[in-house]
Amino acid sequence: MTKVIIAGFKGRMGSTAVDMVKNDNTLELAALVDPFATEKEIDGVPVFNDKADLAGFAADVWVDFTMPSVAYDNTKFALENGFRPVVGTTGFTEAQITELIALSKSKGLGGLIAPNFAIGAILLMEFSQKAAKYFPDVEIIELHHDKKKDAPSGTAVKTAELIKETRTYKKQGAADEVETIAGARGAEFDGMRIHSVRLPGLVAHQEVIFGANGEGLTLRHDSYDRVSFMSGVNIGIKQVMTITELVYGLEHLL
Numbered sequence: 108m109t110k111v112i113i114a115g116f117k118g119r120m121g122s123t124a125v126d127m128v129k130n131d132n133t134l135e136l137a138a139l140v141d142p143f144a145t146e147k148e149i150d151g152v153p154v155f156n157d158k159a160d161l162a163g164f165a166a167d168v169w170v171d172f173t174m175p176s177v178a179y180d181n182t183k184f185a186l187e188n189g190f191r192p193v194v195g196t197t198g199f200t201e202a203q204i205t206e207l208i209a210l211s212k213s214k215g216l217g218g219l220i221a222p223n224f225a226i227g228a229i230l231l232m233e234f235s236q237k238a239a240k241y242f243p244d245v246e247i248i249e250l251h252h253d254k255k256k257d258a259p260s261g262t263a264v265k266t267a268e269l270i271k272e273t274r275t276y277k278k279q280g281a282a283d284e285v286e287t288i289a290g291a292r293g294a295e296f297d298g299m300r301i302h303s304v305r306l307p308g309l310v311a312h313q314e315v316i317f318g319a320n321g322e323g324l325t326l327r328h329d330s331y332d333r334v335s336f337m338s339g340v341n342i343g344i345k346q347v348m349t350i351t352e353l354v355y356g357l358e359h360l361l
């Protein structure tokens with residue numbers, strides 16, 4: 108039985124992950140973490156307000172769906188205390204990921220930071236990376252619900268990072284283009300543009316649009332429900348038990 112801690116258990120993703128863990132009889136919900144929770148336990152599962160109180164606690168995996176501002180500290184804490192992190196929270200810098208991978212290796216602990224757990228989104232990223240080799244002109248449009256705290260999305264950043272590996276560098280748009288309203292051309296990453304849309308009614312969606320002489324290619328993924336992320340979280344929890352370092356991206360465990 109793999110014992111799982113869930114940080115951010117009251118949130119949109121955390122609560123969906125609680126249901127997923129409860130419905131898998133090879134997983135045990137060992138503890139719940141939220142700094143503002145008033146309950147001491149829920150259905151016999153202890154609730155912790157301060158993660159420091161989990162030092163020495165017996166558990167295998169730390170699932171994190173919290174906030175970009177706390178995800179790095181939480182992941183570091185998990186590794187330092189012997190919990191294998193499975194982190195969906197976004198907002199990590201490249202330097203933080205490098206440092207956490209080094210820490211995981213020094214502890215011999217598996218772990219996963221996955222900007223997106225939906226299998227379709229992993230495929231979208233893979234197809235985008237492949238297409239960028241032939242279509243260096245590309246714009247990423249990510250569309251999310253209006254409660255999302257970070258922009259651009261972690262998925263858009265990871266997509267751009269993967270595209271960068273195969274795309275020949277190019278600063279897109281006219282050399283003399285002017286933004287008459289600041290931000291009209293979106294955020295720039297390695298010469299390509301990322302646009303963030305926030306609207307009520309959306310869940311998580313992304314389009315990657317390629318353009319070339321006389322043709323275009325549009326790739327799109329839609330998460331209509333947060334349950335779309337759960338098979339990936341389940342795979343992550345099981346796979347981190349079998350590896351000895353942290354990886355960035357679910358594709359490494361599929």
Ligand SMILES: NC(=O)C1=CN([C@@H]2O[C@H](COP(=O)(O)OP(=O)(O)OC[C@H]3O[C@@H](n4cnc5c(N)ncnc54)[C@H](OP(=O)(O)O)[C@@H]3O)[C@@H](O)[C@H]2O)C=CC1
Binds near residue numbers: 114116142143198222
């Ligand atoms: N990788 C993936 O596939 C996916 C990743 N995400 C990412 O997951 C993160 C969470 O998203 P979502 O569930 O929508 O957000 P929510 O705001 O719904 O949930 C976050 C929860 O974390 C709680 N929280 C805040 N600080 C802490 C802390 N230090 N320890 C424990 N809990 C804490 C919040 O409590 P309070 O509200 O009281 O502050 C809240 O209940 C985001 O970064 C999002 O981008 C989302 C979907 C899929």
Ligand SMILES: O=C(O)C1=N[C@H](C(=O)O)C[C@H](O)C1
Binds near residue numbers: 223251252256260263
């Ligand atoms: O906040 C969200 O909702 C999501 N966050 C992740 C991201 O930033 O890419 C994954 C998914 O897009 C949903």
